[in-house]
Amino acid sequence: MKLELEGVRISYGSHTVINGLDWSVGADGLVSALLGPSGCGKSTLIRAIAGLEEVERGSIRLDGTDLVRVPAHRRDFGVVFQDGQLFGGRSVGANVAYGLKARHMGRSQIAERVAEMLELVQLPGFERRAVDELSGGQAQRVALARALAPHPRLLLLDEPLAALDRRLRDELAVDIGRAVRATETPAILVTHDHTEAALVADAISVMRSGDIVQTSPPARLWKRPVDAWTAQFLGCTTIIPARRTDGAISTPLGLVDPRELGIECGWESGELGLRAESLVAERPGVQHASGDAASVRGEVVVVADLPAGQRVRVSTSVGEVDAVSLDVVRVGDSVALRLRPEHVAVVGT
Numbered sequence: 640m641k642l643e644l645e646g647v648r649i650s651y652g653s654h655t656v657i658n659g660l661d662w663s664v665g666a667d668g669l670v671s672a673l674l675g676p677s678g679c680g681k682s683t684l685i686r687a688i689a690g691l692e693e694v695e696r697g698s699i700r701l702d703g704t705d706l707v708r709v710p711a712h713r714r715d716f717g718v719v720f721q722d723g724q725l726f727g728g729r730s731v732g733a734n735v736a737y738g739l740k741a742r743h744m745g746r747s748q749i750a751e752r753v754a755e756m757l758e759l760v761q762l763p764g765f766e767r768r769a770v771d772e773l774s775g776g777q778a779q780r781v782a783l784a785r786a787l788a789p790h791p792r793l794l795l796l797d798e799p800l801a802a803l804d805r806r807l808r809d810e811l812a813v814d815i816g817r818a819v820r821a822t823e824t825p826a827i828l829v830t831h832d833h834t835e836a837a838l839v840a841d842a843i844s845v846m847r848s849g850d851i852v853q854t855s856p857p858a859r860l861w862k863r864p865v866d867a868w869t870a871q872f873l874g875c876t877t878i879i880p881a882r883r884t885d886g887a888i889s890t891p892l893g894l895v896d897p898r899e900l901g902i903e904c905g906w907e908s909g910e911l912g913l914r915a916e917s918l919v920a921e922r923p924g925v926q927h928a929s930g931d932a933a934s935v936r937g938e939v940v941v942v943a944d945l946p947a948g949q950r951v952r953v954s955t956s957v958g959e960v961d962a963v964s965l966d967v968v969r970v971g972d973s974v975a976l977r978l979r980p981e982h983v984a985v986v987g988t
């Protein structure tokens with residue numbers, strides 16, 4: 640499957656939300672995620688691909704065929720929304736069978752496909768249950784089964800997990816990934832949750848103010864954001880200037896060996912993006928296994944005890960930075976900071 644959008648423009652009245660967007664989907668694998676901050680136009684774009692929003696200008700081609708004038712019901716796409724939008728007052732089986740009846744399948748064939756889909760979403764035997772009695776997670780599993788049942792050419796998932804709690808969200812994200820791969824259904828997942836995107840997708844596209852700013856496989860995206868805005872949106876809390884000299888990258892927080900970055904660095908002078916994991920705070924004088932010399936000192940101003948250990952905010956001569964702490968520290972403690980190159984992002988191309 641190859642979906643290509645070119646010069647797409649969409650407006651609500653006089654408010655143009657998307658203006659000349661280009662996007663190519665499908666080159667990196669079966670599942671793509673569309674990640675972006677609230678209000679950037681993700682839902683608008685996905686609804687336009689589904690045929691639910693009018694496209695003023697531009698083309699949306701699926702395997703070479705322009706869809707812009709094709710009505711939604713003729714696109715053969717499956718859609719799952721945040722709230723599932725199941726048909727209330729009906730059984731789970733009737734909901735999953737909905738798209739199959741329209742295809743004039745026989746009763747036993749439909750029953751077989753419904754059972755197969757419910758098995759796939761891990762709700763075997765749920766055919767007779769009323770949809771109004773399902774939990775939020777179960778309802779989204781039924782919505783997924785209903786969307787996948789008629790073998791859609793493309794599955795569009797618009798924030799399907801946003802209403803669920805964290806644990807359920809991660810669990811269902813993994814199961815969505817499994818279900819679309821088992822049925823070999825190309826899919827686009829809209830989300831503003833980085834973990835969810837990485838759990839499901841082969842490639843992630845980042846959207847900003849109606850534009851796609853980057854498309855990369857997850858591992859590359861975290862390590863090589865195209866610009867400082869993208870780095871910050873992807874969780875980098877500090878952006879520091881950096882310069883390559885004599886095989887090392889020098890920064891205000893110390894030297895980095897470019898071979899330890901785990902990704903190529905294309906520039907001579909640019910920026911590095913740091914997340915808390917990119918810096919380790921150590922109590923001065925405590926010898927750690929790595930043996931590396933920590934280079935910048937600072938004072939702990941905030942401590943958060945997280946399940947994976949302490950996370951701290953440290954005031955330094957170059958501003959406040961986030962770090963993880965190997966030693967137990969308190970607010971007011973003096974610490975030394977050491978960069979961890981494998982957790983540093985190289986900003987820019």
Ligand SMILES: Nc1ncnc2c1ncn2[C@@H]1O[C@H](COP(=O)(O)OP(=O)(O)OP(=O)(O)O)[C@@H](O)[C@H]1O
Binds near residue numbers: 656675679684
């Ligand atoms: N039906 C509508 N009528 C008018 N404006 C709309 C409509 N739907 C969306 N918008 C506006 O279009 C812009 C993009 O909205 P959209 O819902 O596509 O963003 P989003 O990235 O999906 O946001 P979120 O993550 O919060 O769902 C916003 O400014 C929003 O207010």
